[in-house]
Amino acid sequence: MAVVKANGYGHGAVPTARAALEGGATWLGVSSVPEGIELRQAGIRAPILNLGYTPPPALSAAIASGLALTVYDQASLALLKTAATEIAIHVKVDSGMHRLGATPDQAVRLATEVHADPHLRLEGFWTHFADADRDLEFTKDQLRSFLDARAALVRAGVTGFISHAANSAATLRLPEARLDLVRAGLILYGVRPASSWSDLPSLRPALTWQTIVTNVVSVPAGETVGYGRRFKAKQPSRVATIAAGYADGLHWRAAEKGCAIVRGIRVPFAGSISMDQAALDVATVPAVQVGDVVTLIGRDGDARLTADDLADASGTISYEVLCAISYRVPRRYL
Numbered sequence: 001m002a003v004v005k006a007n008g009y010g011h012g013a014v015p016t017a018r019a020a021l022e023g024g025a026t027w028l029g030v031s032s033v034p035e036g037i038e039l040r041q042a043g044i045r046a047p048i049l050n051l052g053y054t055p056p057p058a059l060s061a062a063i064a065s066g067l068a069l070t071v072y073d074q075a076s077l078a079l080l081k082t083a084a085t086e087i088a089i090h091v092k093v094d095s096g097m098h099r100l101g102a103t104p105d106q107a108v109r110l111a112t113e114v115h116a117d118p119h120l121r122l123e124g125f126w127t128h129f130a131d132a133d134r135d136l137e138f139t140k141d142q143l144r145s146f147l148d149a150r151a152a153l154v155r156a157g158v159t160g161f162i163s164h165a166a167n168s169a170a171t172l173r174l175p176e177a178r179l180d181l182v183r184a185g186l187i188l189y190g191v192r193p194a195s196s197w198s199d200l201p202s203l204r205p206a207l208t209w210q211t212i213v214t215n216v217v218s219v220p221a222g223e224t225v226g227y228g229r230r231f232k233a234k235q236p237s238r239v240a241t242i243a244a245g246y247a248d249g250l251h252w253r254a255a256e257k258g259c260a261i262v263r264g265i266r267v268p269f270a271g272s273i274s275m276d277q278a279a280l281d282v283a284t285v286p287a288v289q290v291g292d293v294v295t296l297i298g299r300d301g302d303a304r305l306t307a308d309d310l311a312d313a314s315g316t317i318s319y320e321v322l323c324a325i326s327y328r329v330p331r332r333y334l
Helices: 005-009 013-022 033-041 056-064 074-083 104-116 136-155 168-173 307-314 318-323
Strands: 028-030 048-050 068-071 087-093 120-127 162-164 209-219 237-242 259-262 265-268 278-281 293-300 303-305
Touching (some): 068 074, 087 104
Parallel strands (some): 028 048
Antiparallel strands (some): 293 303
16 A cells, blocks of 8 residues: 555655556555545546545545545444445554554454445454554554454454555564555655664655755855844855745754755755745855755755755654645656
């Protein structure tokens, strides 16, 4: 299952889904009914699972779009039964994350009830790991809990469903968790689930994020730049304004430790990141001019910046950096 929720982790849901299916994926995962409908309206016919909550007002649209739906409580199941039409159901087990999911015993009862209903089809039985990128022992405990619930379901005479548990980290680090299907998320986009992992040498980020220089000014020593005057030139300097700000997904806090690449050279931000613009200290870069390409994520010459680099500078994680790249940043697919 290629997980393409959150606009394909910021990469664009439809192009990402198509690329994943062409690459061998057989399922797609989304987090809401509108996300699934977007894929259907683009002509994608592969199985799609809504991994999240299905609000009652969205049920008819979900059914019309042929989405598989997650169930984890009795109220949701009762609502689905009133539809009196075939719906593919994946019952979610809370094996220790305590977010969405039924307790193992409750999940077995829900799945048994789905199986007995003439209109509903128990297509899947699944769980989600809380810490697979760090704590494998806790993850193994979660897996044991889930497998015990699955075994109880089979003993109750329910078969013919697929079971799935592994996210990107578990797919890579815990082979026994792969079961019938794995849900590949961040790894699809060429980003390590944990920035500290030093293996996976063939992994390459799919996304490059670039903008351009829109102005270059000379700043005398002692002068300041930007909102809050957070950058003060210690010596005569040059500052380049770029067309990217926090409304584009460039985190405000990235100014503190972050940098960008101009003409193959990494340069620091100069003061606060604004809504639509930011500034770079380009004193070390010769001949910077309006129109020069600025790389926020990606490679330019020998210099390279990753989503993890931008995340570290922003005090967040690579997932948020990618998902935060806003709709107004044009995507081009090569």
